[in-house]
Amino acid sequence: MRDDEYESTFGASMLEHEDAEPRNPTENPTMGELISQRFSRRGLLKGALAVSAISATVGTLALETAAEAQVQGAKSAFSFKEVEVGVDADHHVADGYEAQVLLRWGDPLTADAPAFDPAKQSAEAQSKQFGYNNDFVGYVPMMGAADPSAHGLLFVNHEYTNPHLMFPGVVEMKDGKPVMKNATPDRFAIEAMAHGATVAEIRKTGSQWALVRDSRYNRRVTVATEMQLSGPVAGHERVQTKADATGRKVLGTLNNCSGALTPWGTFVSGEENFHGYFSGKLPEGHREEANYKRLAVPSSPYAWGRFEERFDLAKEPNEANRFGWVIEVDPFDPNSVPKKRTALGRFKHEGADMIVASNGRVAVYLGDDERFDYVYKFVTAGRFDPNNRAANLDLLDAGTLYVAKFAADGTHEWLPLVFGQGPLTAVNGFQSQADVLIEARRAGDLLGATKMDRPEDITPNPVTGKVYVMLTNNTSRKDGEVDAANPRAKNAFGHIIEIAEADGDHTATKGRWEILLKCGDPSVAAVGASFSTDTTKNGWFGMPDNAVVDSAGRLWVATDGNGIDVTGRTDGLWAVDTEGGARRTSKLFYRVPHGAEMCGPCFTPDDTTAFVAVQHPGDDGPDWPEFGRRSYYEDLSTRWPDFKPDMPVRPSVVAITKKGGGKIGV
Numbered sequence: 001m002r003d004d005e006y007e008s009t010f011g012a013s014m015l016e017h018e019d020a021e022p023r024n025p026t027e028n029p030t031m032g033e034l035i036s037q038r039f040s041r042r043g044l045l046k047g048a049l050a051v052s053a054i055s056a057t058v059g060t061l062a063l064e065t066a067a068e069a070q071v072q073g074a075k076s077a078f079s080f081k082e083v084e085v086g087v088d089a090d091h092h093v094a095d096g097y098e099a100q101v102l103l104r105w106g107d108p109l110t111a112d113a114p115a116f117d118p119a120k121q122s123a124e125a126q127s128k129q130f131g132y133n134n135d136f137v138g139y140v141p142m143m144g145a146a147d148p149s150a151h152g153l154l155f156v157n158h159e160y161t162n163p164h165l166m167f168p169g170v171v172e173m174k175d176g177k178p179v180m181k182n183a184t185p186d187r188f189a190i191e192a193m194a195h196g197a198t199v200a201e202i203r204k205t206g207s208q209w210a211l212v213r214d215s216r217y218n219r220r221v222t223v224a225t226e227m228q229l230s231g232p233v234a235g236h237e238r239v240q241t242k243a244d245a246t247g248r249k250v251l252g253t254l255n256n257c258s259g260a261l262t263p264w265g266t267f268v269s270g271e272e273n274f275h276g277y278f279s280g281k282l283p284e285g286h287r288e289e290a291n292y293k294r295l296a297v298p299s300s301p302y303a304w305g306r307f308e309e310r311f312d313l314a315k316e317p318n319e320a321n322r323f324g325w326v327i328e329v330d331p332f333d334p335n336s337v338p339k340k341r342t343a344l345g346r347f348k349h350e351g352a353d354m355i356v357a358s359n360g361r362v363a364v365y366l367g368d369d370e371r372f373d374y375v376y377k378f379v380t381a382g383r384f385d386p387n388n389r390a391a392n393l394d395l396l397d398a399g400t401l402y403v404a405k406f407a408a409d410g411t412h413e414w415l416p417l418v419f420g421q422g423p424l425t426a427v428n429g430f431q432s433q434a435d436v437l438i439e440a441r442r443a444g445d446l447l448g449a450t451k452m453d454r455p456e457d458i459t460p461n462p463v464t465g466k467v468y469v470m471l472t473n474n475t476s477r478k479d480g481e482v483d484a485a486n487p488r489a490k491n492a493f494g495h496i497i498e499i500a501e502a503d504g505d506h507t508a509t510k511g512r513w514e515i516l517l518k519c520g521d522p523s524v525a526a527v528g529a530s531f532s533t534d535t536t537k538n539g540w541f542g543m544p545d546n547a548v549v550d551s552a553g554r555l556w557v558a559t560d561g562n563g564i565d566v567t568g569r570t571d572g573l574w575a576v577d578t579e580g581g582a583r584r585t586s587k588l589f590y591r592v593p594h595g596a597e598m599c600g601p602c603f604t605p606d607d608t609t610a611f612v613a614v615q616h617p618g619d620d621g622p623d624w625p626e627f628g629r630r631s632y633y634e635d636l637s638t639r640w641p642d643f644k645p646d647m648p649v650r651p652s653v654v655a656i657t658k659k660g661g662g663k664i665g666v
Helices: 060-072 185-194 289-294 433-438 440-447
Strands: 042-046 053-057 097-104 134-141 151-158 171-174 177-180 196-205 208-211 219-221 226-230 249-251 256-261 267-271 326-329 339-341 353-356 361-367 371-373 375-383 399-406 411-416 455-460 467-471 495-501 510-518 544-549 555-559 572-576 586-591 597-603 609-615 652-658
Touching (some): 097 196, 134 256, 134 267, 134 609, 134 652, 151 267, 256 597, 289 440, 353 455, 467 544, 544 597, 555 597
Parallel strands (some): 053 353
Antiparallel strands (some): 042 053, 097 652, 134 151, 151 196, 196 208, 267 326, 353 361, 361 455, 375 399, 399 411, 495 510, 544 555, 572 586, 597 609
């Protein structure tokens, strides 16, 4: 499509993963399905800031966990009464719980921020207000808080924008289909400021959470925020631009999807579908041509190059290499410069969840959210020091990045992406470790990594030591391409893999794996779902996306892609048993409104509050006339959460608590 005439039909996301191109071009081998042996392990939760800094131990605690599982039998770890599945205009939570809308798009964050007025929105106002399409949510207790689970800082990603839901008058009908009008400079500026992240101080009084409006910690990170490239790629010629000859200073972050809290109390955030913001053509014969093609740069749903020349490849051919990283933000220092940690590799990052291994090194698990792409792990060279926060702040700048290969005998191997080793040499176009990291996907191709069904969140369990890989779906996988780790052709509903690293060591380069769940409706034999027989009609789900493990070691899964024409239910948050006789039992705890996606679950340290993110409510898909659905500002299927005719739908963070107090899920 032309830069000067951008029109888009509607979809659940303007950067729809399932239709993204190009497909991984390699012919890496497949394998037969074998189920790995499981093991049990429990970790100690400790660290600075009263944060759960994740550290694992073995021995008697592991034996206790196994004994507990035997005693438990088929009893689920979750005792709440399920929500009924469905599709309607409001959100719903399990009986006995309260779901409070805490932060909404446009809510003022700072003392000088104006009130949200959708008819008079401006870029300046948006830069001081809560951003759009909240995805990852992370909570860290305030230093010295009397109750660490009632006073803390919230970190929230703002992934992308939906102009057709944000602004009146941008939709028009052409040939019977709704399309969006070209963006104006003012609209571009507002949308740009709605991207990025938010840091917000919050406090609970009684059962109600509230923003601390005058907090010095409240902060927006946007496309205009100065950031620093750090690690092996910093300063390299492939990230140098006219505006930054040093190759170390970047403005902003884009399409931030999932993330994680680090053991030292900072947050990391993954830049995912950054390819959609670039337009223009590279100069003929430019060295980045193959690199950008592997990442579908440019695909131009937003085509920001029309408004800011750094996003025009013809004018700044290296700018796209400055995105696709994991960023790190210190929420306790509002003046700090966020860093892009290049040692963790460049691809379409979903998140970067982590665990402290028994030797003190930190293992970071990473998913590249594209069909037929890879699962990664990064292991720091340095060791985490729970008594010296400052010493940990640059741990993510040095270490080894690995890519996963799942074998036919139920084992897996982590293959190092290290310059000079194996095929990662000058013969294949790599001149340094910086080249390997900039082209992490191609490095994985050459190493023969296993092509997966859209790896999203990868979540280590600090209590058992296991790791859970969310694989959302891949309808492009053909019959002849199935393998043990991706066992279904035209995989519409996704699955979850459980990893057990060798000897419970998260720095190990080998381990075992099995499929925990094949998702979808278990009553339809052709789907091949593997939920337990105790899972009710409300309990099964499709398209696992984000995940979190609470302090008791229980797995919670958020979904992306369920809908009236797909599964007959909205997305939501499901509680999934992973241990004992109830293993593979799932229960619906919370569901989102019409057209929304469920994102970013996280818990306070004592599990008395669950924070969730409701993204793009009212965005009901491209074929809305056929299903009688509406999906633009003037005619929506819902006006959640305000339900006022003069208010648009507003992506929001919701705080869930138990009526009368107590831990979530029990």
